Amino acid sequence: MKYYIIAGEASGDLHGANLMRAILRQDPQAQFRFWGGDAMAEVGGKPVRHIRDLAIMGFVEVVRNLRTVTQNINLCKQDILQFQPDACVYIDYPGFNLRIARFAHDRGLLNIHYISPQLWAWKKGRIKSMRRNLDCLCYILPFEQDFYARNHFPQAVYVGHPLLDAVAHFKAQSADNPIQASPSRRLVALLPGSRKQELKRSLPPMLQVARNHPECDFVIAGMTLLGDRFYQPLIQGLPNVSIVYDQTYRLLSSAYAALVCSGTATLETALFNVPQVVCYQANAVSAAIARVLIGNRIKYISLVNLIADAPVVVELIQQDFTAQRLEQEFQRILADDSYRQSVLDGYARVHSLLGNAGASDRTAAEIIKRIAQK
Numbered sequence: 001m002k003y004y005i006i007a008g009e010a011s012g013d014l015h016g017a018n019l020m021r022a023i024l025r026q027d028p029q030a031q032f033r034f035w036g037g038d039a040m041a042e043v044g045g046k047p048v049r050h051i052r053d054l055a056i057m058g059f060v061e062v063v064r065n066l067r068t069v070t071q072n073i074n075l076c077k078q079d080i081l082q083f084q085p086d087a088c089v090y091i092d093y094p095g096f097n098l099r100i101a102r103f104a105h106d107r108g109l110l111n112i113h114y115i116s117p118q119l120w121a122w123k124k125g126r127i128k129s130m131r132r133n134l135d136c137l138c139y140i141l142p143f144e145q146d147f148y149a150r151n152h153f154p155q156a157v158y159v160g161h162p163l164l165d166a167v168a169h170f171k172a173q174s175a176d177n178p179i180q181a182s183p184s185r186r187l188v189a190l191l192p193g194s195r196k197q198e199l200k201r202s203l204p205p206m207l208q209v210a211r212n213h214p215e216c217d218f219v220i221a222g223m224t225l226l227g228d229r230f231y232q233p234l235i236q237g238l239p240n241v242s243i244v245y246d247q248t249y250r251l252l253s254s255a256y257a258a259l260v261c262s263g264t265a266t267l268e269t270a271l272f273n274v275p276q277v278v279c280y281q282a283n284a285v286s287a288a289i290a291r292v293l294i295g296n297r298i299k300y301i302s303l304v305n306l307i308a309d310a311p312v313v314v315e316l317i318q319q320d321f322t323a324q325r326l327e328q329e330f331q332r333i334l335a336d337d338s339y340r341q342s343v344l345d346g347y348a349r350v351h352s353l354l355g356n357a358g359a360s361d362r363t364a365a366e367i368i369k370r371i372a373q374k
Helices: 010-026 038-043 059-064 066-083 094-106 126-133 144-150 162-174 196-212 227-235 248-252 264-271 284-294 303-308 323-335 337-354 359-373
Strands: 002-007 031-036 046-050 087-091 111-114 136-139 156-158 186-191 216-222 241-245 257-261 276-280 314-317
Touching (some): 002 066, 002 094, 010 031, 010 038, 010 162, 031 038, 087 094, 094 111, 094 126, 111 359, 136 144, 144 156, 162 248, 186 196, 186 248, 196 216, 196 257, 196 276, 196 323, 216 227, 257 264, 257 323, 264 276, 264 337, 276 303, 303 337
Parallel strands (some): 002 031, 002 087, 087 111, 111 136, 136 156, 186 257, 216 241, 257 276, 276 314
């Protein structure tokens, strides 16, 4: 069978690759055409666009790149018609994917959305068009079950969180190959995000913390698609800071603490039991629009706190995200053993709520079942 898969970000590329492997286990003759990154390309199939050309984040940034976005949407529509897949599979990336889903539905194609948009936080109005255009929505967060039940979305299916699969796969393959800190020094992971606009805001305060702590080794989880040309100028004069590319899990498997830009990385850090400080700062205009749209519907921004429904980790958001506040919270992780233990206890609750691995296999089975029914 033929599968057209669209992932627009680094996390979607990771989950897309694991989903493709799961599909191949159940459908060895599967043919893939996809929008994604290096992880999906390693599995096989024909790439259309790389995530490096797709990762546009924020209201202002989307407007600035509107021509490119429109060109990509038109290309995707024509490419789907040419490929004629048995199923279109959309991985997160809702601003783009839901437009394509409407187009595909109107042409009689099977639509599966994997990793639900955060409708419980904002843009709940999307749910009407999603009911119409999606044959199945595979959601991954346990608290979303109540949301979709209350909003009468019968196509919604809970499959579990795919990060459990990704971490389990890493530990089975690479647990004996951690990144080593210098003797008697603590290793601190810096996860500043995957998009340039995130990095430019989040990395400088993180590096100020590194300047304050020459006794620790700080390692940036870098991305090859940005490369040394982007990162190296930022770390000049910081001998205790280094970079590893595309090796976030190796880094987290050895880290004593982490400073993390909000996103998927907050949950990844929790699954490796690394105490963290979460931070995020958006473009001022984008942040103002988000405040209007979200209002008081959510209390937290990090996946860790959202799943636990409790402040397991500290979140430094917008004006609270300063080098001084980041330093204060980092000191708590280093010096306060009772605080560290409270974070780890919170992680244990998150693990319990998420349940077992297997999201990729469950989603693959759901897709193949829907194709058979179609």
